[in-house]
C-alpha cells in the first residue's frame with residue numbers, strides 16, 4: 001500500500017500494532033482470524049470489482065472536476081426549496097466543525113447539553129413561528145412530515161370515527177406534488193383514502209378524519225384557512241397545515257387559525273439546497289397529541305443537584321419500546337441541519353428574520369409589479385414569495401436558460417417564480433428582462449424594491465415571536481461564535497474520543513470526504529433543475545448506486561430514503577408491490593427475530609404487515625426450527641423475513657443460507673437490515689447470503705457523520721426482480737418501471753451528503769474496503785480479548801470470535817447495586833461516551849470500536865472498563881454511595897467547599913492518568929428522566945416556567 005494511501009489515514013492501528021493485536025487475539029494472521037470468524041459458505045469467491053483507490057489529493061481534483069459539470073443557475077423554482085444565505089459563521093463553526101457533525105444522537109444527555117440546547121432553540125423557533133404548543137427536534141423532510149401528520153391524525157381518530165371506519169383524508173390540491181406522492185405511499189397500507197380537491201369546494205357533509213392544506217399554496221397563493229379549519233372542527237375533522245416557515249414570520253400562523261398539526265421544512269433558514277437535501281423538517285402540534293408525536297422531543301428536566309438540564313423526553317413513545325405498535329419509525333432524523341437552522345434563528349433574531357422575510361416579499365412584489373407593466377397577467381393576487389403568471393413557456397424558457405435562470409414551468413402557459421433571501425436587484429432586472437424579451441418589449445431598470453404588501457390585511461401576523469434572550473443576544477459574529485463554542489464544549493464528539501456504539505458504527509468521517517460539501521458547485525443546486533444542469537450530480541449519484549450494487553451483489557439501488565428506517569420501509573413497500581404484481585395480495589406476514597432493532601417491526605407495521613416474532617436460541621442465534629415452523633405455518637401469507645446480518649448479537653450465523661432458503665421455499669422475500677454491513681464489505685454480501693433486498697446506513701458503514709442524530713442516508717439495494725418497484729418521484733424521472741410512489745420528497749434524497757460515501761469508496765477502492773472490514777473485526781476481537789479478562793461477553797461465533805461488535809454482560813452486578821446506567825455514566829468521568837446501552841439485550845452494553853480507532857485508544861477504553869470493574873468490586877448494595885452511582889462528576893461538585901463522599905476528588909475526576917491530560921467535563925450531573933417526562937417543557941420560553949416546582 002502506498003504511504004499516501006487514504007486507507008492508512010482511515011484505519012486507526014498502525015501496521016506495527018497489528019502484529020501485537022493478533023498476538024493478543026491468538027491468531028497468526030488476519031486471514032486466520034477472518035477464517036475463524038466467517039462461516040466458509042458465505043464468503044465471496046472474488047474481490048469486488050471497483051476502481052482502484054484514489055489518494056486524497058486525486059479525489060479532491062476528481063470531485064472538483066465533477067462538480068464543475070453542475071451548472072449553477074439562479075433557481076426561482078420554489079416548490080419547497082429556496083436558496084438561502086447560509087451565514088459564513090454557521091458554515092465554519094457548525095457545518096464544517098467535527099465537534100458538531102461527528103456527535104451521536106444525544107442519548108447520553110450529560111455530555112450532549114450543547115446540541116440539546118441548540119435543538120431546544122429549534123423547537124422554540126418552530127413552536128413560536130407555527131403558533132403551536134409543542135414541536136419535535138426535526139423530521140426527515142417536509143413531505144414525510146406531512147405523511148406523519150396524516151398518520152397521527154388517523155391514529156387519534158375519535159372512537160366514533162373508528163367505529164364508523166372513517167378513512168378519508170382530504171388533501172388540498174395546493175399541496176406540493178412530492179408531498180402528495182409521499183402521502184399516497186403512506187396512505188395505501190393503512191387503507192387511508194386520499195381525496196384531492198379545492199378546499200373552497202370541500203363538502204363538509206361527508207365523513208373525513210382529517211385534511212391537509214398548504215400555506216402558502218404550491219404556486220404561491222396565500223389563502224385564509226381560518227374558515228375551513230373552523231368548519232372542519234365542527235365536523236370532527238382534524239387539520240394539518242404544511243407551511244413555509246419563512247412566510248410565518250409575516251403571516252398569521254396556522255396555530256392561530258386552529259390547526260392541529262403544522263409541518264414544513266426549515267431549509268430556507270440557512271441550509272444549502274444540496275440537490276434536495278439534507279434539510280430539517282419540522283413537526284408541531286398540540287399538547288394533547290404529545291404521546292402520538294413522531295420523532296425526538298427535547299425536554300427540560302433537572303440533574304442530581306436540581307440544576308437545569310436537557311434530555312430527550314417521552315422516549316417510550318418511540319419504536320424502540322413500542323415496536324410494531326409504533327406508528328412511526330423515525331430513529332435518525334436531521335439533527336445537524338436543525339442545529340444549523342436554530343443558529344440561523346439565534347443569529348438573526350426576530351428583527352433580523354422579519355427583515356429577511358419582508359425583503360423576500362418586497363422582491364416578489366417588485367417582480368410582480370414590473371411584469372404587470374409588461375402586460376403580463378398575474379394569477380395570484382395574494383402571495384408571499386411566489387408569483388404565478390400567464391406567459392408562453394416555450395418562449396420564456398430558452399431565454400431564461402440562456403441567462404442561467406430557472407423558473408417553474410407549470411404548463412405551456414403558466415409559470416411561477418419564487419423569490420428568496422439571496423435575490424438582488426440585478427436578479428430582479430434579469431428576471432424582468434427575460435419576460436421583456438419573450439414578449440418583445442423593453443423593461444425599465446428597477447432601482448428600488450416595492451413597499452406594497454400583497455397578502456390580505458387580516459393575515460398579517462400580529463403575535464410576537466422569539467422574545468427569549470437566546471434569540472436576542474448573539475447578533476454579532478463574535479458573540480455567535482462564542483455561543484456556538486460554548487455549546488460545543490459541553491458535548492462529546494469523535495474529535496474527543498472513541499464513541500463505541502454497537503450497531504451504530506461511529507467511524508472516521510474524513511476531512512477529504514467532507515470538504516466538497518462546502519463547494520457551491522455541489523451545495524447550490526435545486527433538486528428540480530433540468531438534468532443537463534446536474535450532470536456532475538447525476539454522475540456522482542449513479543456512480544455511487546453502481547458501487548453499492550457491486551458491494552451488495554445486487555442489481556439496483558435507490559438513494560431516496562433519508563435514514564435506515566426509511567430504507568426498511570422502502571424495501572418492505574417494494575416487496576409488497578412485488579407480491580401484489582403477482583396477484584399475491586394476501587402476503588402480509590413479516591417474520592422478525594426477537595433481537596431485531598425496534599425500527600424493523602415499526603417499519604413492517606407502517607408497510608401494513610403483521611409482525612410474527614421468531615425465537616432466539618440461548619446462544620443468541622435465530623431458532624431455525626421455530627423459524628421453519630412459522631414460515632410453513634404462514635406459507636400462504638408470508639411476505640418476508642427481516643434479518644440483521646451479522647446478527648444484532650454480533651455473530652455471523654452459519655445457518656443464514658438455510659434460513660433464507662426456508663423463506664424462499666415458503667414464498668417469502670428476505671429483507672436484510674444492513675446496519676452491520678461494516679462486518680461484510682468485500683468479504684461477503686447480502687446477495688450471497690440469499691437476501692432479496694437490504695438497506696445500508698451510509699451514515700454508519702459509509703462514513704457519513706451522524707451529525708448528532710442525522711442526517712442519514714438509507715439506500716436500498718435490491719435483486720433484479722425488485723428493481724421495477726424502486727420508488728419514483730412525481731417531478732423527476734427516477735425509480736422502477738412499476739415503481740412505488742415516493743418515499744422521500746427529493747428524487748435522490750439527501751444527495752449532498754452522498755458525496756461523502758462516494759468519496760469513501762473511491763479513496764479506499766477494492767483493497768482498502770477489504771482492509772477496513774478485516775480491521776473492524778480485528779479491533780473488535782482485540783477488545784473482546786482484553787475485556788473478557790474482566791467481564792463476560794455474551795454470544796460469540798462458533799469458533800469463539802466476535803464479528804465487528806460484542807455484547808458485554810453487566811447484569812450480574814445488580815447484586816452489588818450497580819446497573820448498566822451507572823457504568824455508562826461512569827465512563828463519562830473516564831472521558832468516554834457509553835457504548836450502546838440495553839440493545840439488543842436489556843442490561844448490557846454493546847461495543848463496536850470500528851476500524852478507525854487506534855490501538856492506543858482501544859487500550860484506553862479497555863483500561864477504563866477494567867478500572868470500572870474494580871470499582872464495581874468495591875461497591876456494596878448496603879451502601880450505595882460510590883463513584884459509579886454518583887457519576888458523572890461535574891467540576892462544580894468537585895470544587896465545592898464541601899466534599900463528604902467516601903472517595904477522593906482525585907478518584908472521582910481523574911481515575912486513570914490519561915484522563916487528566918484530556919479531561920472532558922460534563923456540565924450537568926445525572927439527569928432525572930422521570931421528572932422531565934412528568935413536567936414536559938419543550939421550548940425555551942418563557943423562562944419563568946423553569947422556576948416553578
Ligand SMILES: *Cc1c(COP(=O)(O)O)cnc(C)c1O
Pocket residue numbers: 330331332503504563564565566597599600644648673675676697712714
Ligand atoms: C441504526 C439501525 C437502524 C435504523 O437506522 P436509522 O438510520 O437510525 O433509521 C436499523 N437497524 C439497525 C440494526 C440499526 O443499527
